[in-house]
Amino acid sequence: xxxxxxxxxxxxxxxxxxxxxxxxxxxxxxxxxxxxxxxxxxxxxxxxxxxxxxxxxxxxxxxxxxxxxxxxxxxxxxxxxxxxxxxxxxxxxxxxxxxxxxxxxxxxxxxxxxxxxxxxxxxxxxxxxxxxxxxxxxxxxxxxxxxxxxxxxxxxxxxxxxxxxxxxxxxxxxxxxxxxxxxxxxxxxxxxxxxxxxxxxxxxxxxxxxxxxxxxxxxxxxxxxxxxxxxxxxxxxxxx
Numbered sequence: 001x002x003x004x005x006x007x008x009x010x011x012x013x014x015x016x017x018x019x020x021x022x023x024x025x026x027x028x029x030x031x032x033x034x035x036x037x038x039x040x041x042x043x044x045x046x047x048x049x050x051x052x053x054x055x056x057x058x059x060x061x062x063x064x065x066x067x068x069x070x071x072x073x074x075x076x077x078x079x080x081x082x083x084x085x086x087x088x089x090x091x092x093x094x095x096x097x098x099x100x101x102x103x104x105x106x107x108x109x110x111x112x113x114x115x116x117x118x119x120x121x122x123x124x125x126x127x128x129x130x131x132x133x134x135x136x137x138x139x140x141x142x143x144x145x146x147x148x149x150x151x152x153x154x155x156x157x158x159x160x161x162x163x164x165x166x167x168x169x170x171x172x173x174x175x176x177x178x179x180x181x182x183x184x185x186x187x188x189x190x191x192x193x194x195x196x197x198x199x200x201x202x203x204x205x206x207x208x209x210x211x212x213x214x215x216x217x218x219x220x221x222x223x224x225x226x227x228x229x230x231x232x233x234x235x236x237x238x239x240x
Contacts, residue, residue, distance in 0.1 A: 010061040011068065011118050014054060015075040018082035018111070021050070025089030033195070033202040035094050043094075044103060051107050058114040062121045076122035080136040083115030087143060105147040112140050158184075158217040163227040166191060168239055170230055171206070172217050182214035186222060186232055188239055209237050 028035050037043045061072070068076070075082075087108040116136060123129040159172040169189050176182045187206035195202040210232050212220070223231045230237045 009069055009072045009075075010057040010064070011072040011079060011122065012075040014057040014061070014114070014118070015079055015082045017050065017054065017057075018079075018086040018115075022082070022085035022087075022089040025093030026085070028093040028202065029089070031202075032205050033093075034205055035199075036201045036203050038200040047103065047107055051110055054111065054114055058117055061118050065121045068122055073122050073124075076118045077128070077132070079118045080112070080115040080140060083111045084139060084143065087111050087147075105150045108147040109144060112143060116140065159220070159222065161222050161224060162191075163224045163230075163239075165227050167227045168224075168230075170209075170222050170224070172220055172222060174214070174217050176214070184212045184214060184216040184220065186210035186220075186230075188230065207239075209239070 025035070061068070061076070091104065091108065119136060120129065120133065123132065156174040156176075157171050158174050161170045162168070163170070167190065169191055171187050171189070173185050173187055175185060185208050187208050189206040190204055193204035209230065221231075221233055225231060225236070228239050230239055
C-alpha cells in the first residue's frame, strides 16, 4: 500500500492555522475581553499539539520547496506576518496560566522561527528576500526579546476596594517583570461584564488608571467617593 504523502500546500495550511487562532484572539481584544479557559491543562496540551504540527509543516515545506504550489509560495511570503498575529494575539488576548505560562515563550519563538524559515525558503526573488526579509527581521526581533524576558510570575494583587454600589472593583497590583520593569499600578474593572462560553469565560479587561513606582503599594491608599470617583493617595480619578 502506497504511503500517503503530506499535502504540498503545507505553508498554506500553516498560514491558515496561524490566522485562525490569531484572529480569534484579536476578536477578544477588540471586544475588550480576555479568554479564560475552563480547563487549565487542556490549553497547554492543545498548544503543544499545534506547535508540533507547526514544526512538522515547516520542515516539510522547507524540504519540499521545489514542489510548492503558487498558493503555498504566496502564503510563505506573508508567513512572518501570520506568525506575528498569532503570537501577539495569544500573548494579549488569552489568559495564560499554569503550565502554559512557562511554555508560551517557547510557542512564540518557534512560531516566529517557522514563519521566517518558510519565508526565506520560498522567496525566490532576491529583491523580495532582501526588502521584506529586513522588514520582517526588524519586526520579529523585538518580539523575540520580549518573549525571552517574558514575565513568568503572576501579578500580585495587594489591595482591592469595591465601589459603593458594586459597579467597579479597584485593585492595587504589584508588577515585577524583571528586566522589563517593575511598577505599582491601580486597575479598575467593571463588574458583571464577564460572559460564559462553552470553552471557558470571557473576562472583561481592567482599565489601568494609575502607574507608580515599584513598592509604592506599601504606603498607597485607595478609596471610593462615588462609583465614578476613585481617590488614589488623595488624588481624585474620574472613572467612566
